[in-house]
Amino acid sequence: MVCVACAAALLQPLHAEPQPDSPKAIALQRLHDLTSRASDLAVRAMDMLGIRYKYGGNGPETGLDCSGLVRYVFKEAWNRDLPRTSREISQVGQKVELKDLRPGDLVFYNTLRRSFSHVGIYLGDNKFIHSPSAGGEVRIESMDVSYWRNRFNGARRIDDPAGE
DSSP, X not given: OOOHHHHHHHHSOTTOOOOTTSHHHHHHHHHHHHHHHHHHHHHHHHTTTTOBBOTTOEETTTEEOHHHHXXXXXXXXXXXXXXXXXXXXXXXXXXXXXXXXXXXXXXXXXXXXXXXXXXXXXXXXXXXXXXOSTTOBOEEEETTSHHHHHHEEEEEEOOOGGGO
């Protein structure tokens, strides 16, 4: 004969939802919120696809340079003000190893024979979005392309003000 409590336990699904106030539920919610906020950055950045490059550009109406794109996206998505240049932006947030990149992280490149002269936003799957150079427009690139792989300088993760 099986006790009622034992039978009830056997009938519950193996992957039952955690109780709303359990540590597991709280951790899952925080992970979901983090993922959603980083995804918001990526979506906002992808809204800029096709915007023309303009040196010193700060907005989609007039054009964007690489740091202008990053600043615009972070301001729109998180209401976060970042410094003006890619070099200055490279000093904000925490250093991230290449293997630990997450969508919304910033990736930096040496494109002008100086470190941190170019910045883009990591989208996942070794892809990033950036505003490349004069005559170009905001586009998505693979970090696996030798040009980008050879010029990679590092990555930073900017704190989400909603998570602070």
